[in-house]
Amino acid sequence: MNKEPIISAQNLSIGYPKSRNRNTSVLYEDMSFNLYAGELTCLLGSNGAGKSTLLRTLTGLQPSLRGEVNLREKNISKYSEQQLSTLLGLVLTDKTIVGGLTVSELVALGRYPYTGFFGRLTKEDHQIVEKAMNDVCILHKKDSYVAELSDGERQKVMIAKALAQECPIIILDEPTAFLDIVNRIEIMNLLHLIAIKQNKTILLSTHDIELALTLADRLWLLARDKGLKCGVTEDIVLSDAINDYIGNSTIVFDRQTGRFVSEHNITKEIYLEADGELFFWTKNFLSRKGYSLTDNATNELSLKLSSSTGMSVIRNNRTEILSSFEELDLWLKG
Numbered sequence: 083m084n085k086e087p088i089i090s091a092q093n094l095s096i097g098y099p100k101s102r103n104r105n106t107s108v109l110y111e112d113m114s115f116n117l118y119a120g121e122l123t124c125l126l127g128s129n130g131a132g133k134s135t136l137l138r139t140l141t142g143l144q145p146s147l148r149g150e151v152n153l154r155e156k157n158i159s160k161y162s163e164q165q166l167s168t169l170l171g172l173v174l175t176d177k178t179i180v181g182g183l184t185v186s187e188l189v190a191l192g193r194y195p196y197t198g199f200f201g202r203l204t205k206e207d208h209q210i211v212e213k214a215m216n217d218v219c220i221l222h223k224k225d226s227y228v229a230e231l232s233d234g235e236r237q238k239v240m241i242a243k244a245l246a247q248e249c250p251i252i253i254l255d256e257p258t259a260f261l262d263i264v265n266r267i268e269i270m271n272l273l274h275l276i277a278i279k280q281n282k283t284i285l286l287s288t289h290d291i292e293l294a295l296t297l298a299d300r301l302w303l304l305a306r307d308k309g310l311k312c313g314v315t316e317d318i319v320l321s322d323a324i325n326d327y328i329g330n331s332t333i334v335f336d337r338q339t340g341r342f343v344s345e346h347n348i349t350k351e352i353y354l355e356a357d358g359e360l361f362f363w364t365k366n367f368l369s370r371k372g373y374s375l376t377d378n379a380t381n382e383l384s385l386k387l388s389s390s391t392g393m394s395v396i397r398n399n400r401t402e403i404l405s406s407f408e409e410l411d412l413w414l415k416g
C-alpha cells in the first residue's frame with residue numbers, strides 16, 4: 083500500500099548559511115519526510131530543536147543547505163510566489179501588521195492569489211471568505227478589528243485566511259502557543275476536522291504533546307542529536323521514541339497514560355489493583371507521593387480499589403478500609 087505524498091524530501095540539510103559573523107550552521111543533514119493529504123501531522127521538539135527552521139525550509143521561505151523539498155513532485159523553489167500561494171497557506175504566530183484590518187478584511191487577503199492586481203473580490207470570493215469565517219466559528223466577529231480580538235480568536239482568523247486561500251496544504255507554526263486549554267483543544271480539533279473533511283494536508287509545530295497524541299495522524303519528532311523521526315502517532319508512541327526525542331533523565335513519557343511524569347522522587351513500590359478511571363487517578367496520586375507500581379501482588383504494601391467495595395489497603399498483612407484519598411495520604415504516611 084503506497085500513498086502518494088503531496089510534499090516530500092530526501093536527504094535534505096537545513097540550517098543557516100555562512101554570514102559575516104558566523105560560519106555555516108547546519109541544524110540537520112539527510113532529513114527525509116513525506117506529507118499526505120487528509121492528515122494532520124504534528125511536529126514536536128524541544129525549544130531550539132529547529133521546528134521553525136524546518137517549517138520555513140519546507141515552505142520555501144528559507145533555502146535548504148542541501149537537497150530539495152518537492153511539492154507535487156516539483157522542487158518548491160521552482161514555483162512562483164503566486165503559484166505557491168494557491169498551493170500552500172502559512173500561519174505564523176506573529177501579531178504584527180494586521181491590527182488595523184477587520185476580521186473579514188484580513189480573511190479576504192486569503193483571496194489575493196485569485197483576485198488579480200486590484201484585489202477586487204467577486205461575489206464568489208465573498209462567499210468563500212464568509213464560509214471560511216463560518217468554518218472556524220468567527221463569523222460573528224467579522225466586523226471587529228483584529229487588534230480587538232483575543233489570542234484564540236485571532237488564531238482562528240489566521241486559520242480562516244488560510245482556508246479562504248483554498249490551498250491543499252496548510253502549515254502552522256505553533257498555532258496553540260499562548261492559548262488557554264479550551265482554545266488549544268478547540269483549535270487543534272478544528273485543524274483535525276479540516277484535514278479530514280476538506281482532505282487538506284496540515285502540518286503544525288506544537289509543544290502540546292498530549293493534544294498531538296490524541297489528534298495527530300502522524301508525529302514528526304525532532305531532536306538535535308537524533309534528527310527527524312516520522313510515523314503514525316501510535317507507532318511512534320509504542321516505539322518509545324517520544325522518550326528518546328523529548329524526555330530527559332527526570333521527565334519521562336508514560337506510554338500507559340500518554341503523559342509525561344517526573345521520575346526524580348519515585349523511591350518506593352506499591353501493588354495496585356483498580357479498574358478504569360480509579361486505576362488512572364490512583365496511579366497519578368501514588369506517583370506524586372513517590373511510589374511506582376509493582377506487578378507483584380504483595381501483602382506488605384498494596385491497594386485494592388473498586389467503585390463498589392471502596393478502598394482496601396494492606397500493610398504488613400493488616401487490612402484497613404479507607405474512604406478517600408485524603409485518608410490514603412495519612413495512611414501512607416503512618
Ligand SMILES: Nc1ncnc2c1ncn2[C@@H]1O[C@H](COP(=O)(O)OP(=O)(O)OP(=O)(O)O)[C@@H](O)[C@H]1O
Nearest residue numbers: 098107109127128129130131132133134135136287
Ligand atoms: N536567522 C537565524 N540565523 C542563525 N541561526 C538561527 C536563526 N534563526 C534561528 N536560528 C537557530 O536555529 C536553531 C533552531 O531555531 P528554531 O527557531 O528553528 O527552533 P524551534 O524548534 O522552532 O524553537 P522554539 O520551540 O523555541 O520555537 C536555534 O539554535 C536558533 O538559535
